Amino acid sequence: MRACDIMTTSIITASPDMTVRHAAGTMVFAGISGMPVVDESGKLLGMITEGDLMHRAEIGTGVKHRAWWLDMVASTSELASQYVKEHAKTVKDLMTTDITTVTETCPVGDIAELLERRRIKRVPVMRDGKVVGIVSRSNLIRALVTMAPEVPATAESGDNAIREDVLAAMEGHPWAMARENVIVENGVVHLWGPVVGAEEGNAIRVAAENTPGVKEVVAHFGRPPAA
Structure with missing residues (x-):
């Protein structure tokens, strides 16, 4: 624009x-x-x-x-x-x-x-x-x-594509999460990992929320990734 x-x-x-x-x-x-x-x-x-x-x-x-x-x-x-x-x-x-x-x-x-x-x-x-x-x-x-709303990810893209997009949205930022700490299931993004500061946690959450296709973001900070 x-x-x-x-x-x-x-x-x-x-x-x-x-x-x-x-x-x-x-x-x-x-x-x-x-x-x-x-x-x-x-x-x-x-x-x-x-x-x-x-x-x-x-x-x-x-x-x-x-x-x-x-x-x-x-x-x-x-x-x-x-x-x-x-x-x-x-x-x-x-x-x-x-x-x-x-x-x-x-x-x-x-x-x-x-x-x-x-x-x-x-x-x-x-x-x-x-x-x-x-x-x-x-x-x-x-x-x-x-502004026109972003077009949601198609159903065919699936959870794997959403996960890759979430990781890409955080890439290069000092507060980015490790790949293994981001898990997507049925469009719901689960963020696992160590305790982070409030501002860092908000940045991670916003990056995930802004990713097309994401239905919900659930933070599990302070817990190990789900098995």
């Missing part, structure tokens, strides 16, 4: 000369938490988000009572930047210009990792220098909901 498969294409944008009040109203009435900022030619200039609107003098949320020692260590440029964020009237003075973008062919897994690493909620999708979509955290969650 790629960006083009899940992105929002009905994009609401802001202009750099849009007032902060207008931008805030647009986001509220459109039910969005951020907008790309583009110029007249459609070139991406930045992003304006709810986070940029959090500390504003108009509503009394500016940084008024910061500890004196923070002002001592803050540079003049940092204090000046904070003042602009709290008092600027137009989007161009408030928007974030350090923008991360992706292309339409970017894998969804890479986008999820990018959002987490950069601690952002959305990323513009670009084509030929223009914004053609937005992928947000909510898009990723919708993709999870709408």
